[in-house]
Amino acid sequence: MNEITELKPFSIYIHLPFCNVKCNYCDFYVIIKQERKHQLLYSLLKEIEYFAEIYSTKGFLQTVYFGGGTPSIVEPEYIETILSRIKKLFQHAEDWEVTLESNPNTFDETKLKEFKSVGINRLSIGVQSFLDEDLKFLTRDHDSKKAFESIENAIKSGFENINIDLIFSIPGQTVDDWKKNLAFAVSFPITHISTYSLTLEPGTSLYYQVKHGLTYLSSIEQDADMYEYVMDFLPEHGFFQYEVSNFAKNGFESVHNLNYWYRINYLGFGPSSHSLWDNRRWHNYKNITRYDESIKKNHHAIKNEEFLNPNEIYNERIYLGLRSKGINLVQFEEEFGINLLKSEENFFNELFKNGFVIIENNVLKLTKKGYLLVDEICEQLII
Ligand code: SF4
Structure with missing residues (x-):
């Protein structure tokens, strides 16, 4: 076995597509019904084993990221099963970062304690806003009370590395509303804040509403005002900007995110996930049925792959570098x-x-x- 220090670092992303509702602006691959959960677990384990055969001796694992969808919908044992398989098959850094994306309506303090005890050491909460009007517009399934409660529960359960996501430029949201949201955010002892301007993605119900004049996005000027405000306000409160949308307290930048921006290799598992290894890029089937069928047949679910040419690598270095560090x-x-x-x-x-x-x-x-x-x-x- 190679010494861990001689191996290249890499990351793993796992896509768990289940959600309680489909939000009107979301274009991720999401499934509302959860009856496929157990079949997906079985497929994921097979897929992980297949790639471990190829890559386990080529790198050491620095980060694991459970994204979605809403990974906190599943039981902690589900996450534990995946993590133990990963630990068994890949060499990993002692201080690896293991993130779970979560949404406020899917956990309480007890469940979070269990996630922590099975190895999650970074929690990312999709708060999006602390104001009911914003959450209603975004068709989120939680209200402001739950938004506050979710962070309190994360702190009580002992998580020391907590991110919250916030969205700005929500129709109807004023600059003052946005300021209130940020003031609430920094009142908690959290370590990381990601802020995104609401964007219109084709195929979403928000896209349909805007196209048909049923609602209007904020003006470019207001969007810029809100973005400028966050870039001033968060650093003043100890959250330093290390990427276009990401702010962290010292020492709490997301290693997983940084790895993407530095073009470190990563393996993606689950429907719709993407992977990059030594300039070979591939992505999986988005549809869970196609994904499961392909895993049964081939032990992987690659839909398409490409080898990046020098110009593409050059371009990625430019835009990934400039958006981040x-x-x-x-x-x-x-x-x-x-x-x-x-x-x-x-x-x-x-x-x-x-x-x-x-x-x-x-x-x-x-x-x-x-x-x-x-x-x-x-x-x-x-x-
Ligand atoms: S909770 Fe997140 S992943 Fe699920 S539908 Fe809403 S935005 Fe998409």
Whole structure:
């Protein structure tokens, strides 16, 4: 067996698609009925075993992320079964990060204690808002009382690493409402806050409503005001921005997220999951029936795969780096043989002049002003 330090780090993502309701803005692969739960567990274990045969000697596992869907819907034993199989088959870091996504209506303090005891050490709660009007608009199945209660229960159950997700630019939400939400968020001893602007995804019921003039999204100006406010407010309260949408207390950045942005290898299990290993990228069938059938037949459920070409890798380095902790210019030149600043000299001169980028220890980073234009800046730099 290789020494763990000689192996490359990697991450595992597990998609558990079950939810109580389908929210109007959500375009994830979600199933409302839970009768397929046990068949899915069986398939997941087979899939994990299949990939362990190929990859277990090639890397050591740094993070596991249970996403969805609402993984906290299942019983803690369900998570324990998956985690024990992973532990048995893959070498993992002693201090690995194991995250469970959860929603307020699916747990109480006792259930959370059990999740903790089976090995979850980071809890992410889909609070989305502390205001009933916002939650109603988003067709969430919890109310503001439950939003508060869920965080209190997470703290009481002993979790020390807690993220909450919040959404802004909800129709009807004012800048003051957004300020209230953030003030509630920082009043809790949590470690991480993810904030997302409500986006319109084709195929969702919100998309239909907007298309037919039944509701309207917030203006670009209001969206920018809310985003600028969060970028000022959260750092003032000890949550530092380390990505376009993510803020953490010192030492509590999500390692799993960082791995995605650094292009560390990851294996995705479950319907609709994605994987990346040494520039081979693949994704699974989205439909649970197709997924189960394929696992039975092939022990994997890969629908499509591709090998990234050098241009695609270059582009990913640009936009993943700029949205998060920046691009190490020395490593970039070593990897691609290109001096990024010189290759786009005029453009960078403008960015520096306008205060959109800075360089710290050879790392090119966006400033707060730059984050507001991340898409436009990346668009100009990708090839
Ligand atoms: S709870 Fe989350 S995953 Fe489930 S439908 Fe709502 S937004 Fe989608």
